[in-house]
Amino acid sequence: MSVSGVGGIFFRSRDPEARAAWYREHLGIEAGSDSVWQQEAGMTVFAPFAADSDYFAADQPFMLNLRVSGLDELAARLEAAGISVERRPEWETEYGRFVRIHDPEGLPLELWELPE
Known part of the structure; x- marks a missing residue:
């Protein structure tokens, strides 16, 4: 027997309802204790x-990396909503393109678009 995939991501929040709404609104993720997010295989x-490590902020125990498509369009939409989007030239790699944002409680989120 072995593990076949990630079954859930659970984390504490000062305002779970507001945080879940932020993920739904800005990233299209069905979030919340009664929600199931059906994601694409990958x-x-x-x-x-x-x-x-200095790969992400030392005061955060983890960083969530999310696979996306249409990274430029998503980043523009996030910026239009007032969300800061960090880009760095070194994040354009053979593995794809990356940008970073933070959720309302400061959790770093890396958005990853696979190479075409």
Whole structure:
């Protein structure tokens, strides 16, 4: 027997309803304790990082990476909604393109568009 995939992501929140609404509105993710998000099959990276890694903020225990399509359009829509979108040239890689945003409680989210 082995694990066949990620079955859920559960995390604490100061305002679970507002945070779930933010994910639905801005990223189209059905979020909440009674919601099921049917996602597309694809790669998932499961990677512990060193405690002193600077890949994401040291005050955050994890970063959520989400596969997306239409990264430029999504980033423009997020910026139009007042959400800061961080881009770096080194995030344009052979593995695809990446941008970073933060959810309303500061959790870093990496948006990943696979190469074509």
